[in-house]
Amino acid sequence: MDLSDVSTPGRVAEAGEGISEDELMLAARNHGIPLEALRYDVTPPGLHYLLIHYDIPVISEFRLVVDGAVHRPLSLTLDDLKALPAQTVRVTMECAGNGRARLSPRPVSQPWLTEAVGTAEWTGVPLHTVLSLAGLGDDAVELVFTGADHGVERGVEQDYQRSLTVDEAMRPEMLLAYRMNDAVLPPQHGFPLRLVTPGWYGMAHVKWLTQITAATSPFEGFQQSVAYRFRPPSGEDLGPVTRIAPRALLIPPGFPDFMTRTRVVPPGSTVLEGRAWSGRAPIAAVEVSGDGGATWVSASVEPSPHRWAWRRFTAPWTFAPGRHVLTARAFDESGEVQPVEQAWNRGGFANNAAQALDVVCV
Numbered sequence: 508m509d510l511s512d513v514s515t516p517g518r519v520a521e522a523g524e525g526i527s528e529d530e531l532m533l534a535a536r537n538h539g540i541p542l543e544a545l546r547y548d549v550t551p552p553g554l555h556y557l558l559i560h561y562d563i564p565v566i567s568e569f570r571l572v573v574d575g576a577v578h579r580p581l582s583l584t585l586d587d588l589k590a591l592p593a594q595t596v597r598v599t600m601e602c603a604g605n606g607r608a609r610l611s612p613r614p615v616s617q618p619w620l621t622e623a624v625g626t627a628e629w630t631g632v633p634l635h636t637v638l639s640l641a642g643l644g645d646d647a648v649e650l651v652f653t654g655a656d657h658g659v660e661r662g663v664e665q666d667y668q669r670s671l672t673v674d675e676a677m678r679p680e681m682l683l684a685y686r687m688n689d690a691v692l693p694p695q696h697g698f699p700l701r702l703v704t705p706g707w708y709g710m711a712h713v714k715w716l717t718q719i720t721a722a723t724s725p726f727e728g729f730q731q732s733v734a735y736r737f738r739p740p741s742g743e744d745l746g747p748v749t750r751i752a753p754r755a756l757l758i759p760p761g762f763p764d765f766m767t768r769t770r771v772v773p774p775g776s777t778v779l780e781g782r783a784w785s786g787r788a789p790i791a792a793v794e795v796s797g798d799g800g801a802t803w804v805s806a807s808v809e810p811s812p813h814r815w816a817w818r819r820f821t822a823p824w825t826f827a828p829g830r831h832v833l834t835a836r837a838f839d840e841s842g843e844v845q846p847v848e849q850a851w852n853r854g855g856f857a858n859n860a861a862q863a864l865d866v867v868c869v
């Protein structure tokens with residue numbers, strides 16, 4: 508492996524190339540949510556999706572260091588953080604690569620279909636509380652968040668690091684979380700401390716957080732300026748991946764075929780159910796289609812006090828004998844709607860093309 512080659516682009520699969528052993532190793536480490544678990548408001552322990560770039564690190568003597576352009580550099584223990592006023596926020600998190608495996612040619616990485624999502628109640632200290640204790644310098648433009656995990660990615664050896672602008676970091680719902688679903692943060696989700704960045708794709712929620720550095724110029728680390736950028740077929744750089752695009756997912760009705768996951772349903776009336784979310788603006792509407800998106804009917808979307816969490820939707824439905832393609836799409840208040848046709852980009856990011864479920868009614 509050439510550790511000095513910083514420009515190796517992500518690979519795309521050859522035409523017809525199946526999932527490789529490399530991708531299978533990632534998929535076995537980093538599982539998705541079983542879609543039937545979309546029925547829970549808050550995803551039960553173990554069913555939330557996982558994405559771990561390197562290894563889960565062991566942190567023996569934890570400190571959160573806050574340094575850089577601050578008036579009072581800090582070194583906080585977990586007890587110091589727990590002594591500060593706590594806040595709980597319900598957040599739906601989704602991996603930016605969700606939908607990647609259906610693109611053609613397939614970007615070679617974690618091969619998600621539609622299942623890289625989950626919702627948790629995160630408890631911790633508001634990020635602005637800690638930033639105020641440190642006192643940001645007037646020259647600070649970004650905060651760089653460093654995780655304790657370390658690895659090599661496309662030739663670049665690195666700690667996992669991401670940055671946010673000061674404005675994003677000061678949002679009241681930003682959290683330094685030490686509990687998940689009212690229990691100790693599990694190792695795989697970032698024990699003992701993680702950043703929670705409501706509304707943004709998963710890569711911005713830095714796990715195993717040990718350092719926050721106030722920077723006086725934009726951060727240009729690998730996960731910020733090489734990975735997680737939109738590169739269309741022309742190859743140009745259309746900018747960073749940030750907030751979650753709208754998506755609706757149905758709980759697959761009936762029962763599955765073991766290998767194909769085709770659903771088997773009885774004829775007659777039922778109620779379809781699912782979850783919809785967007786990190787860009789609140790969900791405005793959800794529609795469901797039984798013919799792969801040729802015709803649509805409105806679903807009803809339940810109100811929710813949790814802006815950053817998914818919302819339940821239902822639609823009365825009647826199945827007639829035959830084969831059907833069930834589809835759902837979400838609209839958000841910014842006017843964005845999920846496309847039926849997917850658009851390709853090199854990293855396979857934010858592919859929110861509408862879900863298509865094969866259903867056989869017998």
Ligand SMILES: Nc1nc2c(c(=O)[nH]1)N[C@H]1C(S)=C(S)[C@@H](COP(=O)(O)O)O[C@H]1N2
Nearest residue numbers: 556557558559560602654667709712713714
């Ligand atoms: N330190 C660190 N933070 C990280 C990652 C990582 O590999 N290392 N993965 C990111 C990505 S790509 C995603 S999608 C989310 C996944 O969070 P989860 O595993 O708790 O669902 O964590 C993000 N935070």
Ligand SMILES: [Mo]
Nearest residue numbers: 558602603709
């Ligand atoms: Mo991710």
